[in-house]
Amino acid sequence: MSVLLDNQFKELPPDKSVDTKTFLDTVSHLPAFFDCLGSKAFSAIKSDINGNITKIKAVYVKDPAKYVTLQDILEAERAEYASEWPKVGATLALMWLKRGLRFIQILLQSLADGEKDENNPNLIKVNVTKAYEQALKRYHGWMVQRIFSAVLFAAPYRSNFLKALSKGEEVKEEECLANIRHFLVNYTPTVDAIYEMYMNLNAELDYTV
Numbered sequence: 001m002s003v004l005l006d007n008q009f010k011e012l013p014p015d016k017s018v019d020t021k022t023f024l025d026t027v028s029h030l031p032a033f034f035d036c037l038g039s040k041a042f043s044a045i046k047s048d049i050n051g052n053i054t055k056i057k058a059v060y061v062k063d064p065a066k067y068v069t070l071q072d073i074l075e076a077e078r079a080e081y082a083s084e085w086p087k088v089g090a091t092l093a094l095m096w097l098k099r100g101l102r103f104i105q106i107l108l109q110s111l112a113d114g115e116k117d118e119n120n121p122n123l124i125k126v127n128v129t130k131a132y133e134q135a136l137k138r139y140h141g142w143m144v145q146r147i148f149s150a151v152l153f154a155a156p157y158r159s160n161f162l163k164a165l166s167k168g169e170e171v172k173e174e175e176c177l178a179n180i181r182h183f184l185v186n187y188t189p190t191v192d193a194i195y196e197m198y199m200n201l202n203a204e205l206d207y208t209v
């Protein structure tokens, strides 16, 4: 069974609210995936994402009945922190986490769509660069952009990456791409819903790190 399919996101309800517990349970499996990528270069990214998840979880477990949806958390923190909000608490952690999730979404979509560098068909640089430019670059100053360029060299080969997504099992490329498409069916609307929530609540910030 594929790593992705083991941890499918749930279908959103009609009001597009994201259930906090289900969301946290699902994203908690993502950091382990970095270990499959086989390079220490990814450990800073892994710990950043882990930190985001831990922070959101810490708020949720304080009062699960109060924080049923992610929006409940943002609204409670908006009331609690007043002028400090939204650059605070789980609101800030989810603001960054969703950018990582968007990065993964664009990367997987680009692979599923068969986008490749015809001269280097087994490299995923074009896919990773597209995801970076659309999801993260504008939030990074020149230093972090340079770190990205360095990490890009550690990006796995396309065949190895697809294999890692399938826990190293010998799965045919077409089957793996079908798994990715299946995964994206609920994943993409969930990430979209979180972005929409940040827009609607005016919680998005565009400072760079």
Ligand code: EIS
Binding pocket: 037, 044, 045, 048, 049, 051, 052, 053, 055, 089, 092, 093, 094, 096, 097, 099, 100, 101, 103, 104, 107, 128, 132, 136, 144, 147, 148, 151, 152, 155, 156, 209
């Ligand atoms: C935030 O980090 C914290 O997350 C947040 C709070 O402390 C806030 C304060 O301003 O800062 O500085 C971090 C930023 N996070 C801001 C940078 C970390 C390293 C980024 C290096 C650039 C790497 C680009 C990605 C290249 C990946 C190549 C992959 C090839 C396969 C399937 C692969 C999945 C990769 C997913 C990549 C997601 C990257 C996410 C980076 C997020 C970021 O820019 S708080 O913490 O509120 O929780 O305390």
